[in-house]
Amino acid sequence: MIWNQWYAILDSKEVKKNKLLGVKRLGERLVIWRNGDGTLTCLADKCAHRGAALCRGKLAGKEVECPFHGLRYDATGKCTVIPSRGASVPVPENFKVKAYPVREHLGFIWMWWGDERKTYPDIKFFQNIDDKFSYETHACPWSMHYSRCVENQLDAPHVPFVHPDTIGRGHATIIDGPYVETGDGEIKFYPEMRKEDGTPSKLPKEMERPDTRMYLHFIFPNVWENNIIDKLKVVAYFVPVDEENSVVYVRGYQKFVTIPGLRWLVNKISNRLNQKILHQDKAVVETQLPKKTNLNMKENLFPADSPIIAYRKMRHELQGQNPSEKQGN
Ligand code: FES
Ligand SMILES: [Fe+2]
Incomplete structure (x- = not known):
C-alpha cells in the first residue's frame, strides 16, 4: 500500500453506535466502534496480552474490553487495567495496541495509513460533491x-x-x-x-x-x-x-x-x-x-x-x- 495516505475503508452506516465491528483492512485486523456521541475509535484488533480479537469483547464506556482476560483499552490504544493484577496497579507501558486515526466525510470513513503526526492533511475528495447530494x-x-x-x-x-x-x-x-x-x-x-x-x-x-x-x-x-x-x-x-x-x-x-x-x-x-x-x-x-x-x-x-x-x-x-x-x- 502507499504510505502516508487517507484510505477510504468503510461506509459510515456500517459502524453503529456502541457496537464493536471487526474488519480486515490494508492487511490489518481492526476493531472499530462509534461512541454514543458519534465519535469513532479504530484500534488494531489484537490484544497486547495474548492476541485475542478485541472485536469479540465488549464496550465498557469508551473503552473496549478483551473477551479473554478482561484487559481494557482506551481510544489511544493504551491498556488501562489488567484485572488479574487489580485495578490499583499501574499498567506497564508495553500493554498497548496501535490506534489508527479515522475521520468521516460525506458518509464514508477514512483511515490514516502512515506515520503518526501532530496534524494530518485533509482528506482529498471530489469538490463537486457536497452534503446536498x-x-x-x-x-x-x-x-x-x-x-x-x-x-x-x-x-x-x-x-x-x-x-x-x-x-x-x-x-x-x-x-x-x-x-x-x-x-x-x-x-x-x-x-x-x-x-x-x-x-x-x-x-x-x-x-x-x-x-x-x-x-x-x-x-x-x-x-x-x-x-x-x-x-x-x-x-x-x-x-x-x-x-x-x-x-x-x-x-x-x-x-x-x-x-x-x-x-x-x-x-x-x-x-x-x-x-x-x-x-x-x-x-x-x-x-x-x-x-x-x-x-x-x-x-x-x-x-x-x-x-x-x-x-x-x-x-x-x-x-x-x-x-x-x-x-x-
Ligand atoms: S488475550 Fe486479551 S486479555 Fe488476555
Ligand atoms: Fe466496467
Whole structure:
C-alpha cells in the first residue's frame, strides 16, 4: 500500500453506535466502534496480552474490553487495567495496541495509513460533491488486489464487451485517445468512444482536451468518480482488504430529485443499475492474473490503456516515498 495516505475503508452506516465491528483492512485486523456521541475509535484488533480479537469483547464506556482476560483499552490504544493484577496497579507501558486515526466525510470513513503526526492533511475528495447530494451504496467483496479494481475503472475499452446491455450498448469499440490529465495525486480522463468505421483510433498525444463535462476522475489512493452531469455522479471506493481481496463500494450521488419518496425510489433504481454494472465487471476482473499490478509487469498495453499506465506510474512514484520496511506493498 502507499504510505502516508487517507484510505477510504468503510461506509459510515456500517459502524453503529456502541457496537464493536471487526474488519480486515490494508492487511490489518481492526476493531472499530462509534461512541454514543458519534465519535469513532479504530484500534488494531489484537490484544497486547495474548492476541485475542478485541472485536469479540465488549464496550465498557469508551473503552473496549478483551473477551479473554478482561484487559481494557482506551481510544489511544493504551491498556488501562489488567484485572488479574487489580485495578490499583499501574499498567506497564508495553500493554498497548496501535490506534489508527479515522475521520468521516460525506458518509464514508477514512483511515490514516502512515506515520503518526501532530496534524494530518485533509482528506482529498471530489469538490463537486457536497452534503446536498443523496445517495445509495452497494458494497461488494472482490477477490482481487485493489489495484486491479482501480484499473478496471480507468479502462474504457472494456465497456462494450463487459457491459453490452448496460453502459456499453451500441458496441462503440474504438477509443480515441483518451486525453489524460495527471497531477497532485489525481488522474482525469475523457473517454471518446465510437463504432468501428475502418479508421484507426487517435493516439492520446493527438487529442486535445475535449469540451465536455463528462469525465472520469481518480484520486489516490482509492476513490474514483464518474462525473456524469453536475447533479449526478457515480463514485467507487476501492477498499483494500489484503493482498488478494478488496471491497468495492459503488455509490450513486444525485441531487436532481429532492422529494423524499421519489428520491428514495430514484436512488434505489440507480443503485440496482450500478450493482448490475459492478457485477459484470467483477465477473471478468476476478479472472485476471496476477491479482495485483505493478509498473513493470509482463502485460502488453495499447494506447487506450493510457489512464492505467498513468495510474501505475503515479502509484510507483508514491510507493517510492514509502519507508523501506513498507516497500513492495
Ligand atoms: S488475550 Fe486479551 S486479555 Fe488476555
Ligand atoms: Fe466496467
